[in-house]
Amino acid sequence: MLGQLKTEEKSNEITAIPELIKLLDIKGALVTIDAMACQTEIAKTIVDQGADYLLAVKNNQGKLRQAVEAVFATQRATAPERIEAEQGHGRIESRQAYVLSSETLDGNFSRWKGLKSIVTVENFRYQKGKAAELEYRYYISSKQLNAEQAASAVREHWGIESMHWVLDVTMAEDACQIYKGHGAENLSCLRHIGLNMLRSEPTKLSIVGKQKRCMMNTSMLEAVLNAGLNSMNKS
Template identity: 45%
Template sequence: MVQIIELEGAMVTLDAMSCQKQIVKTIVKKKADYCIAVKKNQKSLYQALQDAFELSDSNEPGHLEQEHGRVEYRAYDVLSALELPVSIRSAWSSLETIGRATYYRLANGKEQMQYRYYISSARLSAEQFASTVRAHWGVENRLHWVLDVTMREDDCPISRGHAADNLACFRHVALNQIRREKTIKASVNRKQKMATMSEEVLDLIVNA
């Protein structure tokens, strides 16, 4: 997908599934920056990121956020990619910054602590890194989560030819139309159900 999109000057954020050397190389070639989550099954890179932050003696302050209304904290820390071994750093095009997002939550008396690691071609401050990660998860929560949970995209078994891509396009169009329709005060899921039972509601959504 990144091969056909105009990316010059953009910051491309991707989840861990897309943390691949060829994707990173393509983004850089198109004169854009990347900030990509690293998955645990990339053992050497993931371990190198863990070690870099655990061994770091950096005095640079991170960026801390507190969730209002509940006990939840998020901390964002960044280091120069120079903290990584040369063999790891050189494998990723234009790697400049590594980041760690720490999530702490207290719910029902139970504590949860989670770390996520990122690599980026941009020289990011902790605050810039935090903003970039938040922006990515905003898209995930508003778009991909809805497509999966409400439209059951991940459960679709159709994969022959271009069928999966075509259906994904139709789902995006449907979701956009449902959100454009403002006269019905209901959730996306509720509007879908209403459209299956009323041609009047369906017409409102189609013509929104």
């Protein structure tokens, strides 16, 4: 975690994100954010800070989403692609990333500062005993991406999303009602530290399994603390 910013009352994350971006040294970076932050002002702030953006596009930007979707519906076969596949534990998953120039879009999207590339990722998942799933996700970027770069950036972003899912499931982050003063920010830091410590402990248990073991066994608790502190010292 590089930084966090508490949202003020009568405000939301959309207004807080540009302020947080301005606090960070992101020059030369590719900034990935989920669909909520797919806003022209946020895109402009990222570019003005010397970075590039890769923003998920959903229905909160309806015209943009429709335009991107329409291009890939007709030109996916000619787009450069990157295919990745994973298999194990009765699960098969494949991801195909396609990239095209933003110049292929039908419409005026000049409000998106520096827009150069549009991306779609086709995600296929099959798990034994369940119906197969096929999902398309769409993105825009100010960087001239190739398919491999796009696939890598999206994969890394999903890894961060997965971490937040773990924080919610294992530490009830979204259910936390503490908000006075700096309480929410402090607890967020502590959850990240706790999760990193649990992950540093090498036992092949799930995060929940390690939490339960720590509650029942002080030796396991000491092992997690030692692993976490050693990891901090190395970094």
